[in-house]
Amino acid sequence: xxxxxxEVNGTAVRVEVEPQDTLLDVLRQSLGxxxxxxxxxxxxxxxxxxxxxxxxxxxCLVLAAxxxxxxxxxxxxxxxxxxxxxxxxxxxxxxxxxxxxxxCGYCIPGMIVSAVSLLERDPSxxxxxxxxxxxxxxxxxxxxxxxxxxxxxxxxxxGGDL
Amino acid sequence: xxxxxxxxxxYLRCSSLEDxxxxxADHGERARIVAGGTDLVVGLQGRRLDPCMLVDLVRVxxxxxxxxxxxxxxxxxxxTYSQLLESDLVSAHAPLLQQAAVEVGSVQIRNLGTLGGNLxxxxxxxxxxxxxxxxxxxxxLVSRNGTRRVxxxxxxxxxxxxxxxxxxxxxxxxxxxxxxxxEGFFSKLGPRDQQAxxxxxxxxxxRRVAGTRRYESVRIACGSVAPTVVRxxxxxxxxxxxELEPETLFRSSRAILADISPIDDVRGSAEYxxxxxxxxxxxGLEALL
Ligand SMILES: Cc1cc2nc3c(=O)[nH]c(=O)nc-3n(C[C@H](O)[C@H](O)[C@H](O)COP(=O)(O)OP(=O)(O)OC[C@H]3O[C@@H](n4cnc5c(N)ncnc54)[C@H](O)[C@@H]3O)c2cc1C
Numbered sequence: 001x002x003x004x005x006x007e008v009n010g011t012a013v014r015v016e017v018e019p020q021d022t023l024l025d026v027l028r029q030s031l032g033x034x035x036x037x038x039x040x041x042x043x044x045x046x047x048x049x050x051x052x053x054x055x056x057x058x059x060c061l062v063l064a065a066x067x068x069x070x071x072x073x074x075x076x077x078x079x080x081x082x083x084x085x086x087x088x089x090x091x092x093x094x095x096x097x098x099x100x101x102x103x104c105g106y107c108i109p110g111m112i113v114s115a116v117s118l119l120e121r122d123p124s125x126x127x128x129x130x131x132x133x134x135x136x137x138x139x140x141x142x143x144x145x146x147x148x149x150x151x152x153x154x155x156x157x158x159g160g161d162l
Numbered sequence: 163x164x165x166x167x168x169x170x171x172x173y174l175r176c177s178s179l180e181d182x183x184x185x186x187a188d189h190g191e192r193a194r195i196v197a198g199g200t201d202l203v204v205g206l207q208g209r210r211l212d213p214c215m216l217v218d219l220v221r222v223x224x225x226x227x228x229x230x231x232x233x234x235x236x237x238x239x240x241x242t243y244s245q246l247l248e249s250d251l252v253s254a255h256a257p258l259l260q261q262a263a264v265e266v267g268s269v270q271i272r273n274l275g276t277l278g279g280n281l282x283x284x285x286x287x288x289x290x291x292x293x294x295x296x297x298x299x300x301x302x303l304v305s306r307n308g309t310r311r312v313x314x315x316x317x318x319x320x321x322x323x324x325x326x327x328x329x330x331x332x333x334x335x336x337x338x339x340x341x342x343x344x345e346g347f348f349s350k351l352g353p354r355d356q357q358a359x360x361x362x363x364x365x366x367x368x369r370r371v372a373g374t375r376r377y378e379s380v381r382i383a384c385g386s387v388a389p390t391v392v393r394x395x396x397x398x399x400x401x402x403x404x405e406l407e408p409e410t411l412f413r414s415s416r417a418i419l420a421d422i423s424p425i426d427d428v429r430g431s432a433e434y435x436x437x438x439x440x441x442x443x444x445x446g447l448e449a450l451l
Binding site: 022041042044046055061063065133135136 | 171172173175196198199200203204206207216218220244267268269270271273274355356357
């Protein structure tokens with residue numbers, strides 16, 4: 001067992017992990033954060049996307065022992081990244097609901113984490129940048145159009161002009 | 163270094179090269195180096211590997227940073243694709259590396275995967291390696307016994323096989339900086355645009371003779387068409403020093419067929435790969451000219 005200390009959604013945590021445990025295992029099993037999903041478990045589908053020190057990564061490929069001293073943001077922490085009212089959703093989350101971008105929902109936590117990260121770096125991304133930023137998040141229901149529309153709408157609301 | 167005493171698996175987080183050498187010496191064949199983990203963890207999940215001691219070298223300072231020294235860029239082996247893409251030094255002096263980096267995996271993979279891991283993994287489909295080969299880059303391999311430099315094109319010896327010796331670590335790349343008339347392209351054919359393993363890739367680097375359609379110092383590297391990333395010596399020769407008019411370009415591009423030995427697999431047939439290698443080379447050059 002290895003003791004790992006890191007920050008999740010602004011809160012310091014200390015967990016015991018096995019060397020082969022992934023960050024996704026720890027988030028879901030030890031910390032009860034069930035928002036990040038396991039899809040393919042090999043980095044292809046993006047359903048487990050979280051921010052690691054601010055950068056989107058697939059949590060299924062990150063060994064838990066690696067995150068010592070790091071800061072992790074999951075879908076559960078996305079709302080508080082935005083300077084909204086207490087308890088309010090992030091504009092990207094709002095836009096996904098308004099546009100109807102969610103069908104089965106399994107890919108959506110990862111999709112939203114990737115979209116939030118994109119808009120933090122580039123508040124008004126062009127179409128190519130938008131598609132590239134979400135290329136590592138697979139959705140098998142929607143055909144993506146509604147998802148892209150939701151991100152564009154969120155960019156608008158957040159002050160970018162997309 | 164935080165040490166554990168596991169039965170089957172262990173994990174050591176190293177913060178110096180000496181830590182890494184010690185871990186590898188202590189655990190011998192059971193030691194397994196981890197950088198970004200994007201190749202290794204997939205192997206762990208599929209239980210194809212049975213490693214006993216994971217030796218994480220991502221926090222070793224020598225493996226980080228991008229610097230310009232004389233006529234070379236020195237790029238630490240633990241540099242991620244995202245870091246390559248953000249580097250002004252790389253865009254000024256080795257833009258070919260960025261052309262390839264942006265085509266690796268997805269944002270999530272580019273934030274984790276490292277150039278050193280790509281080379282060390284020795285996959286014939288590696289996308290980070292062909293630009294290193296086409297640019298004539300060397301890799302610095304360090305062990306307790308000292309440091310040696312190997313041309314990146316001589317590193318891999320077969321799929322998953324390389325000249326890396328037990329106890330040796332990939333520490334940095336030395337990439338010759340490009341000249342003002344150097345041009346090049348990285349062209350990858352995959353089943354989709356992002357998040358796709360190369361079916362074929364062709365990378366070209368050459369020095370344009372000013373005001374002409376001629377190249378000198380041509381170097382071409384191909385991925386997924388041989389047991390390792392290979393140089394296309396015949397094509398280099400055929401395309402060097404001649405005016406690349408549509409007719410000569412068409413004929414000379416076919417020389418690449420003598421350099422490659424593709425196989426049939428789930429991603430494409432050998433015949434398809436041969437056709438596509440010629441096509442990628444020709445259309446890449448047409449776009450430059
Ligand atoms: C979803 C997905 C998509 C991908 N897409 C692409 C793609 O488009 N193109 C592509 O080329 N690759 C792709 N890959 C493969 C992988 O991301 C790259 O090969 C990456 O560069 C590996 O780097 P890493 O740091 O993650 O390596 P790791 O997994 O940490 O290590 C890989 C191997 O190299 C060894 N190693 C690592 N660093 C060193 C070192 N410094 N010295 C000695 N040995 C070392 C390890 O022991 C291991 O055997 C993809 C992977 C996934 C999961």
